[in-house]
Amino acid sequence: MKTFTELLRHLSQPGVQELALISGRTPLVKTGNGFESVDDALLTPEGLQEALRGMVGEARVATISEKPSQWAVRLEGQGSLIVGALRRGDVLNVRIVRKEPPPASAPAPTPAPTTPASTPAARPPAPVPAAKAPRGGVQILPTEKPAAAPSPAETIPPPDEPEAEAPPPPRLVVRPESAGNLSMLLEDARAVGASDLHVVASRPPLFRLVGELLPHGEPLSPESVEKMLMPHVPARLRPVLEREGSCDFSLDLGDSGRFRVNISRQRTGYKGCFRLISRDVPTLESLGLPADIAKACHHHQGLIVVTGPSGHGKTSTLAAIIDIINRDTTHHVLTVEDPVEYLHPRKKALLSQREVGTHTKSFASALKGSLREDPDVILVGELRDTETVRMALAASETGHLLVSTMNTPSAAKTIDRLIDLFPPGDQAQVRMTLASSLRLIVSQRLLPSTDGRSLVAAAELLPGSVALGNLIRDNKTFQIPSLQQRGKSLGIVRFDDSLAELVRSGRTTLETARLYAESPDEVEAMVTGKRPGAPPPEAAPDPAKQLLSKMGNLLNRKSA
Template identity: 45%
Template sequence: MSVQLFQLLAQLDRPGATELVVATGRQVALRIPSGYQPLTTAAVTLPQLMHLIRDTQLAALVPASEEVGDPVAIDLDGRPLRAQFIRQGSDVLLRIEHRQPPARPSPPPARPAPPSRPTPVPPAALRPPARPTDPAHDHEAAAAHATRPRHTTPPHGSAVAVPQIAVRTSGPTPAPPLRDPARRAPEPADALTLIDEPSTVVPALAGLVADARRMGATDLHLAANRPVLVRTLGDLVTLDPAPRSAADVEALVMPLLGPVRRRQLAERGYVDLGVDVPGGGRLRTNVSRQQGGLKGAFRLAVARPPALAELGLPAAVARVTEHHQGLVVIAGPSGHGKTTTLAALIDLLNRADPIHILTIEDPVEIVHPRQAAVVSQREVGRHTLSFAAALKASLREDPDVIVIGELRDRETVEIALTAAETGHLVLATMSTPSAAKTIDRLIDMFPPDEQSQVRASLGAALKAIVAQRLLPDAQGTGMVAVVELLVGVLALANLIRDNKLFQLPNLMQRGRAFGMLRLDDSLLELVRAGRLAEDVALRAADNKKELAAALHPAPPPPEPARRGLFGRKERE
């Protein structure tokens, strides 16, 4: 269940709240004793409503054609609810109310007859009657296109008034008025309900973060009844050997959460957010419940965008920013520096040209300073509803470069490909181990009947895949990045379109002239340069036998002895 739906359902727990109404073309409204109270300032579109109820029982209840659906008993996150859909053309209305549980358990009764179906109201009766509007507020009336609510209208400048919604009475549920399709509400912003709560960092947590940074750690772990751990050089080591009690951990992490995130933690068992620590930089934070109490996992983001040279990446990686359009994917396992590499590429673009770079991240980890370009950083859950919603809006924001924190689902990939095909350079990350797996994952997100078209689009849009891993260096003092670089040449587009990715290793072997770099070639160069131990390289290699042969070439065979005319050895 989405965070936004969880937030809306939580409103039903307010005293006196009896019904939640989500209707396209109108604001989300909550029924309270005084009338209907708006919960959002913008009207809801049909894609937003479908996104809101995705992966829930509600998604299967949306009528395919005009009808007044029956109230249906459902359970969402343990809440006993009753939901009803009403559809007129492209307009959809969803009503959700509490379903009272039985007073005491009893043997299952005989199966009751299905509830009587309410008589559908003719479409004309579903529309609100026309009425004159106040000229001073004509723009609000046009947006809402409904009668005034029963409660007092907020003063001018506050939230737009909620349309009149019929009050539930006994008997069949009356159909509420839907908006006039001829007068559509303005296209809203992409968010229904966003979280923008301050986080309080207690001094004890700030001290632990500072200690972790002094050790060069990438992650900090706090868990009930466990010592404080940090991740350095890929391994977890102890920062403070004294176990922290459940109360101690709760006192450290709970001040980071506001009321909405605390409810999310109580219902879902986890919450993700970005935190600024005074003197400690940015943290990507996850707070979750586990056996024995709370746990906090903190990713320590770098203080500023790094340069590619600082990361030890090949110079060929920088050339992926020279494209003016297309898709570039930074791939690799989780925790292997994809976000840092992406930030370094953004910094190259930021310093080079006066362009507009739009980033969509979850959360914002590395803040980009003002350089030659304009960098607009949007955070999922705080500034936008989702990656897909922000991508839809981004096409109207005049971006030159669009940066996607992670390609997670089919809708995001679909819009990213569209943006890449329509003149934008799209940079994104994926948690995949190699270039070949990245292509497979992108295609497999779509149903089989669409994959042929996706292959053609991906083959035309893909400009490069940078797949990287972090391995301990030969000195044991840091990590070194091992890179696989796949360049989007015409031969690659043909392999993707014709579903012949099994030929990809041969293409990369032949594609060195185009700047392609195999993982084993990168390992070989690092071992020869003394930056990587041989045994570490062999464990990470795709073809261990070939890499070992390259590291220890066989001595050339001895030259055969020269023989005379009749086969006798010539004398020295």
């Protein structure tokens, strides 16, 4: 009798398309010639269930019914597999198909003798040993119809032929039983690499992958969503949710990780948005951001602002900047966040992380009190209102390095936004403060990578300089783009230059870069070396033709 691992190795043999395991029958493989038996022993429901538990887990096996279930798993030495299962009466039917080739280190499959299937009375049932599967066997797969499983008396039919039409959009293949379990949904979201999970009444759970929202499972009833979300709302925020209709907090679920959570009410019921936070603090290298950002971290005072649209990695960049200070200096770093997302470990610096609503009333009140706490670096999660910006600018002038974020599309517009937050009578003083205290503005966007499976960062850098300070002080911020054009020697990196570098390095495509560029034609010109639509250069004149032309002219003159 072969072990389950030995049966799986048949999928590595040339021509083998599928492994069919049906209780009460011998193991079968499908080739171009149909189904063939690969072992003499009959499969028992108990042995087959035990093998499935090792592959997909106890919770998934418990959900098997007459409706086909399908999972994606990754086994060591076997690669990615698609496992389909259903139960008809006492018969358990399992189909296993390989989705990608096994790793190069996988042992070569041993050829198995092919023997005809035998009747149940000829041999006693034999259990199938379980194979241990790693945790989190979840991935993105193209839409396909689950293969129907036959009964023992039926002949196993070939799978449906794919239609000749355009392929359907991708769908998410995760644990079916996780659709009504928040902890399992969050585990699946982390396993497939999603950035966010949306749980909405009357909609299926939605995973955000590479900027796209992909549904999984059936729509959730308003009652089930409320039952899933409300136990996780902190007691101090339940009156806020009832009064204001939404609340924000961080959630730590142990093995599932940390999450930034927003719970709100909407037309169909409650809605929860869960942003996945890595337990490991990111670095500039891991985020794909320029190393020049680290230079601004060593100023003893001033203002650093990270900008960009919501959901484009500003918080991760802040965490990377604070990690540099934590690693390289002995400063006192005070953070004010709503809520606290990344947990910074103890290194050289002293870190005090405060959460709005838990440890302080507001950003402005925390900043006012922070000046008496002897901080060297102050992190403010977001510059939201005039009072917070006023306190931040004051802190940046009084010997503190202040780091924060804003939701603005570019570096130049960030300066205008900071000034426009104040009434006209105060703007002259704000321009003077910004001109002297601004150290760096990082404006970043995330865009799909070349393979479409991840995101890469394009960043615009505008460091503080005398030239920039003069433009801010003289209210000539409209000339900042011109300064960026000629300011490479000042450490300025334009957004379009960053996009062109991503295309040249193969990390994204030119088509994607054009969608995000401020000047798409200029980005294409930087990548290709010529502007699109430009006429081809004229060919150099042929010397032989020139000589013949001159000879013809001389003959014409003589004949005249």
